Amino acid sequence: MLKILSALVSQHDLTLVVVSGMVCLGAAFTAFKLYSRMRGARGLVYGAWLLLASLVAGSGVWASQFLSLLAFQPGEKIGYSPTGVFTSLITGVLFISGGFASSSLGQSRSNQVAGGMLLACGLTALHYIGMSAFVVQGQIAWETATIALSVLLAVGGSTAALMLAGRARSLRSQLLGAASLTAGFVGLHYAGMAAITITPDASVFVPEQMLSGGVMTLAVASITTLIILGGLGAVLIEASTTRSALDRIRTLANAAYEGIVVIQNGRINDANQAxxxxxxxxxxxxxxxxxxxxxxxxxxxxxTLGALAQGDARREGLLQPVSGGRQIPVEVFSRLMDDGARIETTGLTVLAVRDLRERRTAEEKIRYLAEHDGLTGLPNRNSLQGRLIAALDRVEASGESLAVICIDLDHFKEANDLHGHHAGDALLVETARRLQASITAPSFAARLGGDEFVVIQITDADQPTAAAELAGGLLETLRAPTFYEGQELAMAASLGVSLYPDDGRTGEALLVNADMALYRAKEGGRGAYCFFKREMDETIRQRRTLSRELRQAILDEELVVHYQPLARASDGEVCGFEALCRWPHATRGMIPPVDFIPLAEDSGLIAPLGEFVLRRACADAMTWEKPLRIAVNLSPLQLNNPTLPSLVHEILIETGLSPSRLELEITESALFKDYQRALDNLRRLKALGVRVAMDDFGTGFSSLSTLQSFPFDKIKIDKSFVENINVHDRATVIVRAVLGLGRSLNIPVVAEGVETAEQMDFLRGEACDEIQGYAIGRPAPADTLSAWTNRAAVEPVKAKKVRKAA
Incomplete structure (x- = not known):
């Protein structure tokens, strides 16, 4: 070691030594940055990063090698062989690439040792092949032990570099790897330089064509700088591109409504703000x-992660917030994010986590609305069936008793029309509140629709006593008035009760029978409750069958219109006809209006029936040779329909009938369903030119005030008074008074139900304007009217009593 230091100090330019070390360190650092990218890549991308890392490391070591040789000052003339110089570079790059590749195959120590050995081979080959290109004017002797030491230093430094760097993900690991590799090569080079001894020999010729020190320095500096800068540039560009892409992805991810989380090996790798x-x-x-x-x-x-990431499976689960609190219902979509080019993406799974709280709330609301009435909050008809079945199962198992109570509000439509739909809604809400306040669980109330409600009573008390007590209490509760915007709204109800199991063992049967009992309660005068009885069944079934048949008869236009003549009392000339509807039933024969008109009113068929009669009467009147008037009766429901004037106008236009020939008859009681609306419709009808007559005058309670409110074109005296002329004094006086009232108000008066000559003589003597009844003619089909419509007058019936008929 002292020999190495002595050679370094005495035979080298220390400035160039430091420069060569810095070049090697910079190249090694750049190479490990590239190595970190290579470790995370696959395929062609992996090969590109491996080649670039090997070139940077090899060229850096090669540059450091020859800068160190330039720093060597043996005191003799020196030169370099171009072939050896470039051969050392290529050989070093190849071995270094093998070392990096071997180390990147795995994380085990054996891979790192094998990679370190190949790196050491590359450094050693680069150094000693490079030394073979070194030519000096003298003889070179090599010391084997020192050469072996240099190789060991290269192996140690290279192996330590790969172990310390690991995956080279952090700056620290990159610097440690670079420093260790630099130390290994520096130790190799200067130990190798200490292994030679140069004996001057003037006979050794150094050719002039060999590279000079200046050329060598320039070449080394240029090549090394370009390669290192290229490597750093590639790293920086790739990092910048990756960072920009990640920033864009994160921006997009943070803009997403759904939560996005990236997991790897079961742990959170990244996530968006949601x-x-x-x-x-x-x-x-x-x-x-x-x-x-x-x-x-x-x-x-x-x-498992594999199952979670397979396909685009949708799974629902619960997310527990880190901060605690209630679990959040979520919907999870997953996808495996493996691009096949980077090891880092192996097993990387992206989960889209959707918050289901709003959806669950909406679903609960939809489910609630599907099972409950939106206005009152009571269970609706759909959910009633299921709840009633559950109630029947309960009482069957427990031995309790059950009653079904159907409730219908009396005169709800009138209140709704008089005060408006909002008032009607308030009435329904108040009814629901009172029903709920009157019962306790497990009993419950439901709304069937419109103003129909039902209460299911479940109790351990004896029936029907308990049902009667509850029904009576409900009547009292619903009888009390309520208030809406300062106006008092009258309340009342009719109830029908059926009992389990006497009146039915199924929910459907109990509801049907309770509805039949309700119908009977309404027929009995309303404001009462009625228990189901078996004899009701057939009667109501027949009535409902007849209602269905009437509906079909109206649709198929099976009903016919007959016409009864009206004549002037003075000379007996027919001046018009009254349209009267008849129903020729296939099995029941001719059904009179007294039977099917009330049925039509109760079943909601009076409007289409009235339109049919009005349309047919106007069409038939257009076929008469004489322009006689045609009178048509209006029901209270028709009179209060705001579309009545428009319908009449439409029919007049379609048939071509002059408005002055049409006479609409109403009863005074029809006015009081909705007085103001009825008057409005009458005024609109008068504006069309249609005549309006008051029918059954004298049977109501406000006839005089009605005559004062509206200018009627005609008054018809009810036949109950006419048939008692000269029989009961009071009836005779009333008829005479009405005739006098008509003359005073300048309103023509028609007497109905005239059947005898005595009645006709009395009416003529009292200056009655027109008469109608069997004494003039019975109602007849349109094709039998030609005798009346063609001749100038008709002789009155002889003085005899005519048998009454419907």
Whole structure:
């Protein structure tokens, strides 16, 4: 060792020695930076990084070698052989590439030792082949022991460099590897220089064509600088590109709504801000933490990383925030992120973690809305079936009793129309509140739709006593008025009750039978409750069958319109007809209006039925030779329909009938369903030119005030008064008074139900304007009216009683 130091101090330019060492250190540092990129690459990318690292290391050592030779001052003339110089460079690069490749095959010590041996071979070959290019004017003698020492120093330094550098990921490991490799080569070179002894010999000729020291210095400096700068440039460009790409990816990832987390070997490698927010911790606290099983769990058990990353499988699980608190339901999509070019991506898995809290909340809301009424919050018709089945199972097992109570609000439509839909909604909400307040679990209430509710009573008390008590209490509760925006809203209800198991063993049967009992309660005058009885079944079934048949008959236009004539009382001339609907049933025969009109009103068929009659009557009237008037009755529901004027206008245009020929008859009771709306419709009808008559005058309670409110075109005296003329004095006085009232108000009066000559004579004597009844003619089909529509007058019926008929 003293010999090496002595040779270094006495025979070398120390400045160049330091420069050569710095060149070697810089090259080695650059080479290990490239080596770190090579360790993380595969395929062609791996080969490119390996070649560049080997060139930088080899050229750096080669430059250091010849700078050290330039620093050597033996006192004799020296030169260099070009062939040896470049042969040493190529040989060194090849062995160094083998060393780097061998070390990168794995992380074991054997790989690092094998790589170190090949690196040492490369350094040794580079040095001693380079020394063979060294020519001095003298004889060179070699000392074998010192040569062996130099080789050992190269092996030790090279092996230590690869072990200290490892994967060379950090700056510290890169500097340690570079320093160790530099020390190994410096030890090799100067030990090798100490192994030679030069004996001057003037006979040794140093050719002039050999490279001079100045040329050698320039060549070494140029080549080494270019290679080292190229290597550093490649590292910096690659690092900058990678950093820019990572920044762009992170920006995109942070902009994502879903959490994105990268895991490797089960631990968190990286994550975006959305995942950090879900996990409740910054990225630096999450990096390195285990994810699967620790923070993220799945309902179907913990999958392996391979299974998790396979395909684009969707899994639902729970994420436990680092800060604690409730677990977050999440949906996880996974994908294996292995580009095949870098070892670092091996087993790297990207998970997209979607927060399901909003979705679960929305799903719960949708499920709630699907099972509950949106207005009242009660269970709806859909969920009632399931809950009723569960209730039946309960009472079957426990021995409790069950009652089904169907509830229908009385006159709800009138209140809804009078005060508006918001008031109607308030009425329904208040009804639901009162129902819920009147029962206790396990009993429950539900809304079937509209103003229909149902209460399922479950109790251990005896039925029907318990059901009667509850039904009576509900009637009292629902009878109390409520208030909406300062207005009092009247409340009342009708109830139908069916009992399990007497009235049915299934939920459907109990509901049907409770509905039948409700119908009977409404028929009995409303505001009461009624228990189901077996005899109700057939009656209501027949009524419902008839309702279905009526609906189909209207659709198929099976109903017919008959016409009853109206005549002037003075001369008996027919001046018009009243349209009366008839239903020729296939099995029941001709069904009179008194039977199917109420059915149409209860089942909601009165509107299409009324439109059919109005349209047919106007069309038939257009076929008459004489322009006689046609009278059509309007139901209360038609009169209160805001579209009535538009419908009448449409029919008049379609049929071509003059508005002055159409006469619409209403009862005074129809006005009081919604007085203001009815008056508005009547005024709009009058504006069209249509005539309006008050039917059944005298049977209501506000006839005079009604006549004052609206200018009717005609008054019709109800036949209940006409048939008692000259029979009951009061009836005769009432008829005479009405006729006088009509004359005073200048409103024509029609007497209905005229059947005898005595009645006709009395009405003529009291100056009645028009008469209608069997004394003039019975209702008949349109094709039998030609006798009336073609002749000027009709003789009155002889003085005899005409048999009454429907």
């Amino acid at each position: 995942f950090c927010d879900l996990a409740g911790a910054p990225l630096e606290d999450l990096t390195g933490k285990p994810l699967l099983g620790a923070m993220l769990s799945f309902d179907a058990g913990l999958p």
